[in-house]
Amino acid sequence: MSTEQAEQIAPLLKALADPVRLRLVSLIASGEGGEACVCDLNGAFELTQATISHHLKVLHNAGILDRDKRGVWAYYAVRPEALSAVANLFSAPALMRAGA
Amino acid sequence: MSTEQAEQIAPLLKALADPVRLRLVSLIASGEGGEACVCDLNGAFELTQATISHHLKVLHNAGILDRDKRGVWAYYAVRPEALSAVANLFSAPALMRAGA
DNA sequence: TCAAGACATCGACGCTCGTCGATGTTCACA
DNA sequence: TGTGAACATCGACGAGCGTCGATGTCTTGA
Numbered sequence: 001m002s003t004e005q006a007e008q009i010a011p012l013l014k015a016l017a018d019p020v021r022l023r024l025v026s027l028i029a030s031g032e033g034g035e036a037c038v039c040d041l042n043g044a045f046e047l048t049q050a051t052i053s054h055h056l057k058v059l060h061n062a063g064i065l066d067r068d069k070r071g072v073w074a075y076y077a078v079r080p081e082a083l084s085a086v087a088n089l090f091s092a093p094a095l096m097r098a099g100a
Numbered sequence: 101m102s103t104e105q106a107e108q109i110a111p112l113l114k115a116l117a118d119p120v121r122l123r124l125v126s127l128i129a130s131g132e133g134g135e136a137c138v139c140d141l142n143g144a145f146e147l148t149q150a151t152i153s154h155h156l157k158v159l160h161n162a163g164i165l166d167r168d169k170r171g172v173w174a175y176y177a178v179r180p181e182a183l184s185a186v187a188n189l190f191s192a193p194a195l196m197r198a199g200a
Numbered sequence: 201t202c203a204a205g206a207c208a209t210c211g212a213c214g215c216t217c218g219t220c221g222a223t224g225t226t227c228a229c230a
Numbered sequence: 231t232g233t234g235a236a237c238a239t240c241g242a243c244g245a246g247c248g249t250c251g252a253t254g255t256c257t258t259g260a
Binding site: 001003006007009010011013014016017018019020022023025026027029030083084086088090091 | 101103106107109110111113114116117118119120122123126127183184186187188189190191196
Binding site for chain 4: 038039042049050052053054056057069071072073074
């Protein structure tokens with residue numbers, strides 16, 4: 001694994017390396033159509049709306065979530081490519097093995 | 101995905117969410133017998149020996165690497181279970197889908 | 201017994217992160 | 231036009247992280 005590859009994938013893992021954000025991704029992925037409304041996500045955590053919004057922004061900036069504003073509501077959807085990129089990285093035979 | 105699950109997996113991802121540590125795991129996994137000597141790892145980075153030792157400790161504490169001291173040298177080996185746990189998490193159908 | 205080497209640990213430094221209250225922005229509806 | 235609701239952004243705070251030089255610990259071999 002090259003330095004460039006590592007520096008490309010590390011931010012993805014960094015965005016996912018938080019319990020709240022992991023649950024957010026899980027909730028959104030398991031939502032209807034693979035998406036969820038922020039209004040529903042806010043109630044699932046004992047955290048401020050500002051904090052949830054912050055975590056969603058981090059996931060969005062990392063390319064893990066897509067944002068779609070419909071009227072007053074904002075919907076986030078998971079980008080499956082982002083998650084499969086992580087899955088492939090740690091599956092054999094993958095980049096972690098055979099001197100990739 | 102439950103809160104407990106998220107709090108259990110997040111530290112694993114956190115340990116891997118660093119370019120240096122990603123390359124360390126890759127180098128060790130691709131080494132002979134899936135292990136590598138610290139003396140060889142030190143030369144692969146433009147970082148202090150103390151910093152490499154610190155990163156190895158983080159990976160060891162997270163359960164990703166096993167440590168084995170042989171005489172003067174220390175060998176680190178990858179625990180495949182740790183990596184496959186991450187791989188399975190982000191593969192469909194996995195915890196991230198179907199309301200797990 | 202002593203010196204040198206391999207690796208871990210310590211203490212410190214800037215920087216980033218997670219969280220919050222407060223405020224801003226945009227939309228729907230009266 | 232104005233009011234309330236949904237969501238984003240801002241500024242600030244304490245805590246944790248990555249890195250370093252210095253030092254400690256352990257092993258080997260002379």
